[in-house]
Amino acid sequence: MIFSYDKIAPNYDKFLSIVEEKSIDKYRKKYVPLIKGKVLDIAAGTGNNIKYYPKNSDVTLLDASEGMLKIAREKAKEREDLSLEYINQRLEDFELPDNYFDTILSIDVFCSVQDQDKAMKNIKRVLKKDGRIIFVEHMKTEFFLKNIPLYFSNLLTYPTVGSSMVKETDKKIEKYFKILEKEKLNYSFRYYLVTK
Template identity: 30%
Template sequence: MGSSENFDMREKAKMNAKQKWDRTARFYDVWSAPMEMMGAKKWRALLFSGLPEGNILEIGVGTGINTEYYPNENREYTAIDISPKMLEKAKARAEKNDKTVDLIEMNAESMQFPSKSFNAVVATCVFCSVPDPVQGLREARRVLKKDGMALFIEHMRPGGRVLGKIFDIMNHATSRLIGFNINRRTAENIKKAGFEIIEERYLFRDIFRLIRARPYRVKDS
């Protein structure tokens, strides 16, 4: 397959994702309410309690649900999303939460930031839906300073043989109907993208996990 065909496929995937999340924006919070009741509020608070100071990037800000948990002191926030409709809701929510955030429409797979721009990158339940998750994670690594920190809450394929197979079967429906891939091996993808995982905490079985990672450092020989 030629480079032009690859480009066309990437652009089509980008447009499909943009349209899908624009359609979803108006009812996303209602749709995600069960996860919040299951414990996601505590998970978010835990994630942001470990946020470094400096320039912070949130990838896939969605409706801005995380802005409530942004620490104010000694931090400047930038947040991106592929969906303009999501960003409209994120803007309103950030204002409600009295947070100053630079909100930008941008594709996680091809960010327009200079390399090594941020002290931390954050994403919650994002890389289950990015069309090319490893490329998106590589971009996260690229824009992160060499001593920076990446923080994730992600759901992924369970390790059990039977349950894993069930998730594989269910994924055909979830990926088409709601855009979530429930059988991705996101912890492995984080490593493939050039990160070293320094903390991996199971939040709900081995499906929902909190992960802290940093750019892989080559040890001196």
């Protein structure tokens, strides 16, 4: 789906403006400021986390779409206090050093990851032994009735941007990481703070 993201990049923020306004932006505002040290922002997209990075943050923004990163670079021009690096690679097979990052930030990412196991292993590899990952993800819930609208949403989201509303991302997080904190957020969103 890399080509799809490049193609829709100029209209991506407009396309998801309602979702951002109603839910995701408030999670960014709450959880992004928790990053510390050397940070990896995975599937950073058009850079909607940038405005919430703490002052003087050192962040590597990773995304499979160069078109999305181009927009992120434009947004970053308003934050001269930051040290930013941009890497155009897939989450499943990016090449960065082992045990390198203090914090990894994952907001609204794994719905679009084709091989979640491979991606989880890769981010675990680059996380320092005492590092932390902040996950804010939407996923399939444990309630059948709540999942029905999610399955219908897939009819739009999967063909357009490869995003599945019913992935069991919680099971993957709990398989690969030690859970420090977790919380149910609105509807199908969940927050996890994890370590190795």
